[in-house]
Amino acid sequence: MIGDFEVKDEDLAGRIGYLTTAHGKLETPAFFPVINPLRNDLSINDILNTGIKNIITNAFILKKRDYIKDTIHKDLRLDNDIIVMMDSGGYQILQYGNVNITNSEIIKYQSKIKADIGVFLDVPTGDVENKHEALRTVEITMKRGEEAANLIRELDNKDTLWVHPIQGGKFLDLIEYSAKKANSLEEFSMLALGSPTVIMEKYNYDLLIDMIFAARANISRGKPLHLFGGGVPHIIPFAVAMGIDSFDSASYILYARDGRYLTRNRTYKIEDLEYFPCSCPVCTKYTPKELMEMDEDEQTRLLSLHNLYKILEEIKETKLAIKEGRLFEYLQEKAFSHPAVYSAFQNLLKYSLYLEKYDPRVKGEVKGIFLFDQYSMIRPEIVRYHQYMRKYKQSSDMAVIICGDFLEPPFISNEFIKDILVKYSNSADVFIAFPYYGLIPVTLSESFPLSQFEKPTNVPNYVYIETSNLINDIISKTKKYRKVILEMCENSKLHIMSISS
Incomplete structure (x- = not known):
């Protein structure tokens, strides 16, 4: 017609x-x-x-x-x-x-x-x-x-x-x-x-x-x-x-x-x-x-x-x-x-x-996204993920955050991360602190777009600042975790607060 x-x-x-x-x-x-x-x-x-x-x-x-x-x-x-x-x-x-x-x-x-x-x-x-x-x-x-x-x-x-x-x-x-x-x-x-x-x-x-x-x-x-x-x-x-x-x-x-x-x-x-x-x-x-x-x-x-x-x-x-x-x-x-x-x-x-509202959740064949500078944190896939994490349903009263600038996907294959999962088996929610994304639950780390991306070898410093602010904002606003433990596998440019009851 x-x-x-x-x-x-x-x-x-x-x-x-x-x-x-x-x-x-x-x-x-x-x-x-x-x-x-x-x-x-x-x-x-x-x-x-x-x-x-x-x-x-x-x-x-x-x-x-x-x-x-x-x-x-x-x-x-x-x-x-x-x-x-x-x-x-x-x-x-x-x-x-x-x-x-x-x-x-x-x-x-x-x-x-x-x-x-x-x-x-x-x-x-x-x-x-x-x-x-x-x-x-x-x-x-x-x-x-x-x-x-x-x-x-x-x-x-x-x-x-x-x-x-x-x-x-x-x-x-x-x-x-x-x-x-x-x-x-x-x-x-x-x-x-x-x-x-x-x-x-x-x-x-x-x-x-x-x-x-x-x-x-x-x-x-x-x-x-x-x-x-x-x-x-x-x-x-x-x-x-x-x-x-x-x-x-x-x-x-x-x-x-x-x-x-x-x-x-x-x-x-x-x-x-x-x-x-x-x-x-x-x-x-x-x-x-x-x-x-x-x-x-x-x-x-x-x-x-x-x-x-x-x-x-x-x-x-x-x-x-x-x-x-x-x-x-x-x-x-x-x-x-x-x-x-x-x-x-x-x-x-x-x-x-507005862009996130109309950006489709599924785009046919899954392709990795390219991440560049701090503006990449405003692309719909990342905005959508940040929104999700602000409403994340915890399964424990303790959180463990793994930090390390050289962590790369597939995260679940990393030996340090495997050891952390064994160490805190069923006693804590385990996250990876990662530039652009903020907190990544290890159990979801293979989901799109948490492992399907390319980033610069040298991530701009401003990305680390923005990501640190994002993580700390989420941590400070949660009233449910009585303890937040940081596990460092390498030095990290992310500055994250810990909470201890």
Whole structure:
């Protein structure tokens, strides 16, 4: 059924899913390149030859120029497996303040040309500083959403899937307000967070994380969430991890017109490059010098194509991380690409309980997790384990904690640990003190993820500090153990208190 959304894989709050449209199933996370049939920077065929099966174009511009006479697929000569999304003209409102078209007209037009995914004429908040002005855009958008819902029910075309934009700009309470209202309208199978473009241009990625959370936490998990204007590769996995399912942008073309070359981690000016750090069809055929010597139109076309390949590559890498259950590790890797991205990662960590809530307990084939620094202690598997240990049901009134920096799994095979188990047989709860995890009951030490991990040879000192604080907090809050005994097999950087009655 049109609008059905089926989730196949999950990691953190991100997922791989399939959204049913009139022209096939859209696999998410997905990127919709913005196309303008009235310009020839990069042809539709060039875009589709990258293997992409979904595009977005502007309904307001097409209607204004009376460009589509029949349906969008027929007039653009698109195959039946190409999914077409529409933007309504909201971006033009953001740029020029108004457009000479009504909400009703733009909805009926998208229905008439049989867009697969349609958007009503919202009013973007942008980066306005005045909250009253931001509220005005939210209220107009919500009013138009109700108007759209009434009109959608009356349309003969039931094959268009409709999107309700969420506005509010940097005012998170307004985003929450807008999201709840949009989510309540059943005519909209998909929601979209608007107004991030200017915020992203200013590299305010930490604010973007807050905006995504404000929207995603207040809508149904069964509805995909689109991010308007999200076309920068290095922030894509962070947005996906917070719950974004699809993106659109003209960044690949806009950057190319300005001579900017995208990689998955940063942006270069083409004149600053001596080599292309890429193996896409453009970069394997030409050198930076050869591109610089071309006429402007051809240079823009080829640079646009390369930029698009990089965005699609990032989408695929993010999907692979979800499939393997390594999205958190991938975010750690990406975090060091730019200070603004690092800020986004740090901000994302304050939502660790939210990420843990949606992170699946079982992720198919069990694979070991990678542990790096203190931030690894905030990944869902570790957070979940810490929560478990705070509620651990003891079987004795005495605890024995085995310490040693060189203890490694499988713990149960360690001779020192075996001797301790014999020594305190049935008289104490025996734990291993271990960085990142805190206390590991020996009887559970083979369970995932207590033995299935890789860590650095030299664990950062801050991890030992955090782990020591965690263990001591648990010990100090328990009133049931009358005695806690420390058994040292080697020197340990963990500083743990003992309790003796």
